[in-house]
Amino acid sequence: MAIAVPEGSLGMLGGWRMGGRSAGRGRVMPIPHFDSRMIERRITNRATRHLVIALVGGLVAVAGCGAGDPQGLITPTTMNVAQGQDQDGVVNQPVAIIPAVVVQGDGSRPATGVTVIFRVTSGGGVVLGDTVVTNGRGVAQVGNWILGSSEGPNTLVAEVGGLDPVTFSATASLSLFRIEVRVAAGNLTASQRNLFTRAASRWGTLITGDLPDVVLNRSSSGCHPAINETVDDLLIFVEILPIDGDRGSLAFGGPCLVRDVSHLPVVGRIRIDEADLGRLESNGTLEAIILHEMAHVLGLGTDLWPLAGLLRDASLAPANGLDPHFIGSLAVAAFDSAGGTDYAGAKVPVADVGGTGSQDSHWRESVMQTELMTPVVISGLNPLSVVTLASLADLGYAIDPDGVDSYTVPIAALRTMEGVAERLEGDVQPDPIIVVDRYGRRVRTVAGP
Numbered sequence: 001m002a003i004a005v006p007e008g009s010l011g012m013l014g015g016w017r018m019g020g021r022s023a024g025r026g027r028v029m030p031i032p033h034f035d036s037r038m039i040e041r042r043i044t045n046r047a048t049r050h051l052v053i054a055l056v057g058g059l060v061a062v063a064g065c066g067a068g069d070p071q072g073l074i075t076p077t078t079m080n081v082a083q084g085q086d087q088d089g090v091v092n093q094p095v096a097i098i099p100a101v102v103v104q105g106d107g108s109r110p111a112t113g114v115t116v117i118f119r120v121t122s123g124g125g126v127v128l129g130d131t132v133v134t135n136g137r138g139v140a141q142v143g144n145w146i147l148g149s150s151e152g153p154n155t156l157v158a159e160v161g162g163l164d165p166v167t168f169s170a171t172a173s174l175s176l177f178r179i180e181v182r183v184a185a186g187n188l189t190a191s192q193r194n195l196f197t198r199a200a201s202r203w204g205t206l207i208t209g210d211l212p213d214v215v216l217n218r219s220s221s222g223c224h225p226a227i228n229e230t231v232d233d234l235l236i237f238v239e240i241l242p243i244d245g246d247r248g249s250l251a252f253g254g255p256c257l258v259r260d261v262s263h264l265p266v267v268g269r270i271r272i273d274e275a276d277l278g279r280l281e282s283n284g285t286l287e288a289i290i291l292h293e294m295a296h297v298l299g300l301g302t303d304l305w306p307l308a309g310l311l312r313d314a315s316l317a318p319a320n321g322l323d324p325h326f327i328g329s330l331a332v333a334a335f336d337s338a339g340g341t342d343y344a345g346a347k348v349p350v351a352d353v354g355g356t357g358s359q360d361s362h363w364r365e366s367v368m369q370t371e372l373m374t375p376v377v378i379s380g381l382n383p384l385s386v387v388t389l390a391s392l393a394d395l396g397y398a399i400d401p402d403g404v405d406s407y408t409v410p411i412a413a414l415r416t417m418e419g420v421a422e423r424l425e426g427d428v429q430p431d432p433i434i435v436v437d438r439y440g441r442r443v444r445t446v447a448g449p
């Protein structure tokens with residue numbers, strides 16, 4: 001508490017009361033050229049919990065009670081990070097935690113009314129609201145910090161005259177979404193591993209939002225080997241094992257474990273028939289098949305569709321519908337923007353033939369033809385369209401549509417398509433999906449196909 005009196009007047013203001021209790025005594029602080037209006041202006045610009053302004057015998061007494069510095073008389077001696085240090089972010093996007101500093105004086109008391117200037121020092125980002133005055137807790141928070149347009153380190157400095165500056169660091173990436181691919185069974189050549197790496201990188205660029213880490217300590221199951229680690233964001237196990245021999249079922253993929261709140265996958269698997277692997281690589285379809293199966297791992301065309309209420313008029317039993325379609329608003333809008341406005345059926349049309357693992361699990365080939373997520377893959381001609389990416393956004397992923405392939409909904413009769421075609425019927429992994437909490441504990445099971 002502090003008491004201000006005109007210069008030349010000394011005294012003590014005895015115990016004063018606030019809210020029915022004694023607030024203690026105050027310090028006498030002479031103010032030259034006294035002007036009561038000046039004091040009132042200073043006080044109203046400072047944060048404090050309680051304030052008393054009293055005229056006693058020609059003296060003005062001002063008393064403050066609280067953690068703040070109501071008269072701005074604390075001299076700043078230190079400045080430290082309050083929040084927002086060492087972050088990961090996305091290029092051209094704001095950081096998740098807005099940087100802030102705390103300015104203090106002797107005895108770690110907050111210094112209020114101190115001007116802090118924030119400026120970008122590397123990475124090419126932009127700072128919004130660069131000049132900030134500390135509040136009653138001595139905290140100054142920058143308006144926002146948008147990272148630069150290139151991947152790599154970014155730095156932001158906070159400065160107060162006479163104090164050591166504080167530097168904030170952040171690393172900009174194309175995405176915060178990380179996919180780790182791990183071979184669980186069988187063997188891949190170096191070139192085949194590279195195709196998996198490229199596919200994971202492609203999806204990691206299109207999906208940008210970080211997902212909550214999940215701590216797993218689970219024994220092996222039919223869908224995955226034993227796991228004892230923290231997963232951020234998606235772990236995919238790859239199996240190169242027999243399925244049904246040459247030219248039958250080529251591959252399958254899908255989620256094994258999903259998060260309990262968002263139902264977004266944390267662990268999935270892809271199996272490619274070892275009898276088909278070499279041929280698929282040599283005819284140029286393997287990379288598209290890997291991209292396709294990773295989309296199933298992400299949830300497209302799996303039991304996550306009906307779980308989210310996004311699949312209507314399902315064609316398989318027991319529904320036996322006649323026009324299965326995906327109703328996610330973002331995918332429907334993307335379908336229309338890609339040329340599907342004149343399509344007369346329900347949108348977005350889903351496969352209605354092919355049996356379990358094909359029907360209700362892909363886009364309808366007769367309408368969307370060469371798009372990546374129809375049941376057919378053609379060498380050199382499988383655009384990953386905005387429709388597919390938007391359907392993942394409908395599931396809850398944060399996306400960046402700038403990286404999708406050019407695509408127009410054909411609608412008309414099937415075109416003559418050059419290139420080697422491989423059919424991916426029955427390619428959704430058959431095991432039930434397990435819902436787990438953040439510590440990997442089973443919450444429930446989602447029925448498999």
